Structure formats: C-alpha cells, structure tokens
Amino acid sequence: MCSVGDMFDVDISGDATMCEYVCSDCGKEFKGIGKNLRCPRCHSTNVKVK
Numbered sequence: 001m002c003s004v005g006d007m008f009d010v011d012i013s014g015d016a017t018m019c020e021y022v023c024s025d026c027g028k029e030f031k032g033i034g035k036n037l038r039c040p041r042c043h044s045t046n047v048k049v050k
C-alpha cells in the first residue's frame, strides 16, 4: 500500500517499501522510494503514486 501526502513518518533506515509511481508528464510507470522522485524517462518531478 502506498499513500500520498503526509509521509513524514516513513522510516527510510528500515525496510523501505518500493512504491509504483507514474509520471504525469509522459505517463512512464516506475518504482521508487521516497517523496522527491524523478521520472527516469523525462526527468520530470511531476510524478504521483500509481
């Protein structure tokens, strides 16, 4: 399960969960960890949790 918004309680040092994201600009789907992600195709930061 992934959630958007208040994710300040995420413990990155623990077992972080890979979430699926989709780029709002080019539609590329990719997996990543964290909040400030970039699209691997167009490098846009306009991504959201799938």
Ligand SMILES: [Zn+2]
Pocket (backbone or CB within 6 Å): 023, 024, 025, 026, 027, 028, 039, 040, 041, 042, 043, 044
């Ligand atoms: Zn993109």
